[in-house]
Amino acid sequence: MKALVCHAYGPIDSLTLEDVPNPQPAAGEVLVGVRACGINFPDLLLVQGKYQFKPPPPFSPGGEVSGVVEAVGSNVSAVRVGQRVLAMGPFGGLAEKFVTDALRVVALPESLDFVTACCLPTVYGTTLHALRDRAQLRAGETLLVLGAAGGVGLAAVQLGKRMGARVIAAASSAEKLETCKRNGADLLIDYTREDLKERVKALTDGAGADVVYDPIGGPFTEAALRATSFGGRLLVIGFAAGEIPRIPTNLTLLKGCAIVGVFWGMAMARDRARLTGQLEEILAWVADGSLKPHVHATYPLARALDALRDVEQRRVQGKVVVVPE
Numbered sequence: 001m002k003a004l005v006c007h008a009y010g011p012i013d014s015l016t017l018e019d020v021p022n023p024q025p026a027a028g029e030v031l032v033g034v035r036a037c038g039i040n041f042p043d044l045l046l047v048q049g050k051y052q053f054k055p056p057p058p059f060s061p062g063g064e065v066s067g068v069v070e071a072v073g074s075n076v077s078a079v080r081v082g083q084r085v086l087a088m089g090p091f092g093g094l095a096e097k098f099v100t101d102a103l104r105v106v107a108l109p110e111s112l113d114f115v116t117a118c119c120l121p122t123v124y125g126t127t128l129h130a131l132r133d134r135a136q137l138r139a140g141e142t143l144l145v146l147g148a149a150g151g152v153g154l155a156a157v158q159l160g161k162r163m164g165a166r167v168i169a170a171a172s173s174a175e176k177l178e179t180c181k182r183n184g185a186d187l188l189i190d191y192t193r194e195d196l197k198e199r200v201k202a203l204t205d206g207a208g209a210d211v212v213y214d215p216i217g218g219p220f221t222e223a224a225l226r227a228t229s230f231g232g233r234l235l236v237i238g239f240a241a242g243e244i245p246r247i248p249t250n251l252t253l254l255k256g257c258a259i260v261g262v263f264w265g266m267a268m269a270r271d272r273a274r275l276t277g278q279l280e281e282i283l284a285w286v287a288d289g290s291l292k293p294h295v296h297a298t299y300p301l302a303r304a305l306d307a308l309r310d311v312e313q314r315r316v317q318g319k320v321v322v323v324p325e
Contacts, residue, residue, distance in 0.1 A: 002324070003060045003095030004304045009049030012308045015061075017301070023092075023099040025073035030102045032085060035067040035114035036298075037093040037322045039307050040122045040151060041215075041240055046091060047308075052263075055091050061308070062093025062322070065100075066108065066117040076102045084108040086117050086283070090265075094304050096324045103272060106279060109287040116286060119151075119293040119319040124282045126237065126264040127155040127213075129275065131163060133267075134260045135211045135233045139164025144200055144209035146224060147216045148185065149176035149317045152237055154294050156213040157183050162291070165211070168203060170196060170220075172314075179317045183294060196220060200227035208232060221245040225257070232257040240314075294318030300325050 003020045025031040043061040045051040069083045079085065079102050086108055089100035108117050131137040143160040147153040148169035160167045161184040169180035170189040177188040189199045200209055208229035214221055218241025225234050225247060236259060239245075252259060268275040285291035296316045299307045301324040310316050 001096040002301055004062075004301070005058050005060055006047050007058050009047065009054070009057070012044060012047050012305065012312060015047065015305055015308070017304070020095070022097055025071050025076075025099050027074045028076060028102055029073040029099050030069055030076060030079050030085075030087065030105050031071040032065055032067040032087045032098045032100070032105075033070045034065050034093065034096055034098050034324050036065070036118040037062045037098075037324075038064040038118040038120075038122065039311055039320045039322060040064070041238065041311060042122075044308060044312055053090065059091050060094045061091055062095070063090050064088055064118050064121045065093040065098045066114040067098070069105075070097070072102070078102060079105050084110070084114075086121065086279075088121050094301070094322060096301070106276065106283070109283060112283065112287050115295060115298060115321050115323065116293055117283070118321055119295060120282055120286065121279060122264070123151040123155040123319065124159065124291075124293070125268070125275070125279050126262060127152055127159050128278050128282060129264050129267055130213065130235050130237065130262040131156065131159055131211070132278070134262050135235055137163050137165055137211050140166070141210035142166045142168065142204055142207075142229070143211045143213060144168045144170065144224060144227065145180075145185075145213045146170050146191075146220055147214075147240055148180045150215065150240070150314075151316070151319045152215045153213075154180070154183050154318050157185050158291060160213075161185075162285075168200065168209065176317055179294065191220060196223040197227040200224075204229075211235065213237060215240055217241045217245050218243040219245070222247055222251075225251055225255075225259070228255060228257050230256050234259050236261050296320050298323050
């Protein structure tokens with residue numbers, strides 16, 4: 001089969017498209033013929049050796065796949081050959097075939113296409129867990145979303161609106177903010193041209209944001225924390241800016257606010273039944289048309305490196321998807 005392979009940690013340009021042996025499912029595993037693979041920012045970190053865990057090379061990045069089950073290992077009864085599924089794993093998805101634990105496989109509604117399905121686990125799973133479980137976002141509260149035109153950012157805009165929040169989208173260009181507006185954002189901030197803290201204060205009549213969704217890090221985190229309301233919650237999603245911020249913790253004292261970490265992958269591993277139930281909710285919302293992921297572009301497997309480059313260069317609004325030929 002064809003696969004995009006990482007032989008050593010480093011820049012994504014070192015990845016190569018190669019012929020590799022077909023994987024085989026071991027006991028408790030499922031082999032999926034890949035129809036589509038969603039790309040996420042952590043895929044870049046994985047290749048660079050900067051993620052929370054480091055798979056030993058060689059490996060293929062890509063952790064969310066939709067496709068058709070081609071084989072199952074022993075002790076697998078809940079998944080059958082020929083079934084349309086969404087399959088998750090830490091890596092291995094940028095290939096024509098993908099093996100993962102059967103517990104990480106979810107059946108797809110018949111009405112849901114493969115490209116849309118593979119956009120859902122990481123960004124929408126993370127975001128629903130963040131807003132519902134970690135922030136306990138309530139209807140009528142103000143949600144500030146940083147990096148709002150990216151994959152998790154647009155998911156936060158959409159799900160925040162679904163939960164009844166007033167959503168302020170912050171992004172780095174007028175074009176990106178227009179995408180946020182089309183996806184339900186109530187108010188917009190271009191944080192390359194406007195002072196983030198002061199603009200949030202102005203938009204909230206001085207009250208500040210009740211919840212901040214922060215996948216960016218860098219210099220924006222402290223500014224956003226200073227723009228929270230008393231008792232606000234800042235959700236730490238990731239560090240796309242490349243810098244882990246150092247926060248003056250006296251701010252949490254003065255504002256009575258909380259900095260809350262979000263690690264959906266670990267939460268899924270520790271409470272799989274409940275988090276899988278949330279993912280099935282998301283699948284149902286997309287299947288009934290009440291939730292629609294924004295797909296920026298699709299690429300053939302031969303151009304998977306271009307998809308990763310576009311994510312790295314922040315040229316993507318929403319999600320990019322690789323579709324094997």
